[in-house]
Amino acid sequence: MSAPNREAVLPQETAAAVPSRIRRIARHRHRTVPVLLLLAALVAPFQLVPFRVFQLTMVFVYALALLGLNLLVGHTGQISLGHGGFFAVGSYTAAVMMDRWDVPYLLTLPAAAALAFAVGLALGVPVLRLRGLYLALVTMSIAIFLVPLLKRFGSLTGGSMGLTLAHPEAPSWTGLAQDQWLYFAxxxxxxxxxxxxxSLLRSRVGRALHAVRDNEAAAEVMGVRPAHYKTLAFAWSAMFAGAAGAVNTWVIAFVSPDSFTVNLSIMLLAGIVIGGLGSTYGPLLGGAFVMYVPTVAQGLNEAAPNVVFGVLIIAVMYVAPTGLAGLAGRAGRSFEQIQRKK
Incomplete structure (x- = not known):
């Protein structure tokens, strides 16, 4: 065969190899997607202006809070309208430790998570004896009474005025700007x-939580104690929300009772439902929804942003009834089927 003929064959072989590479990538997407997301996250703060970096930082903060809510709602089958309260517990724990006691901000994280866990455990014992609508109403009361409680102890919490803090500075050895350092933190x-x-969900505990979610009576017959695991799930969920609250304090450098109304709890629940209950990427997608959609709604109609926000929620749930993560999963499977047919 002459050289020109070989050159004509090579492009065809290369073109034929492309679908096989795409199929391999699709098969290993569970490993590929996290790596690509991590690489994008590492590069983002060096390519965006400070305000966009701040917005992405808040996406991570909300995603952390939704991680706990996903554990409770998506993997245990319970419902909570009070997670804004645990978020506030973590935020105020970090703020008081930094402002009143001059504790280094990094040390406030385990304290905020531990206190939120303890509060969640204490509330979980009586609360999780309830189910459905009764459980939702009782958990919502947690967020309702928290605001006046924070205002009452003004000598510690700053009352209605809240507490204003100094933003944590980036260590000099990092060479990062303040917003970049907080982003990476x-x-x-x-x-x-x-x-x-x-790791928790892949352990025996995770299997017990799923058994309680799927059929509580059957789980009890198999030796699983539903009340025990539901209480622990409530406490773990509160712990993640408390950790998110601490990071929120680092980023915002301000806490106020009016920042943690029941609207925050409703927003978080809407975020995890929109993101995708029980899914791996649901908290991240829900965090982006909680961060960006209210801003979009405000831009579309300044007079009635809540109306626009509600319409957007309805539209998303109509297009993706299993959440944005479920929509992305269906798109990936459809793409894989198309590649197999080729």
């Missing part, structure tokens, strides 16, 4: 908590 905490959550 939020990313690191969220990634670490996601790994802990993943």
């Amino acid at each position: 939020a990313l690191a905490v969220t990634a670490a908590c996601a790994l802990v959550n993943r």
Whole structure:
């Protein structure tokens, strides 16, 4: 065969190899997607302006809070309208420790998570004896009474005025700007908590939570104690929300009772439902929804942003009834089927 003929064959072979590479990538997407997301997250703060970096940082903060809510709602089958309260517990724990006691901000994270866990455990014992609508109403009361409680102890919490803090500075050895340092701090905490959550769900405890979610009576027959595991799930969920609250304090450098109304709890629940209950990427997608959609709604109609926000929620749920993560999963499977047919 002459050289020109070989050159004509090579492009055809290369073109034929492309679908096989795409199929291999599709088969290994469970490993490829996290790597690509991590690479994009590492590059983003060096390519965006400070305000966009701040917005992405808040996406991680909300994703961390939704990680806990996903554990409770998506993997245990319970419902909570009070997670804004645990978020506030973590935020105020970090703020008081930093402002009143001059504790280094990094040390406030385990304290905020531990206190939120303790509060969640204490509330979980009586609360999780309820189900359905009764459980939702009782958990919502947690967020309702928290605001006046924070205002009452003004000598510690700053009352209605809240507490204004100094933003944590980036260590000099990093060479990072303040917003970039906070971004990476939020990313690191969220990634670490996601790994802990993943290990938990893959353990015997995770299987017990799924058994309780699917059929509580059958789980009890198999030796699983539903009340025990539901209480622990409530406490773990509160712990993640408390950790998110601490990181939120680092980023915002301000806490106020009016920032943690029942609307925050409703927003978080809407975020995890929109993101995808029980899914791996649901908290991240829900965090992006909680961060960006209210801003979009405000831009579309300044007079009635809540109306626009509600319409957007209805539209998303109509297009993706299993959440954005479910929509992405269906798109990936459809793409894989198309490649197999080729």
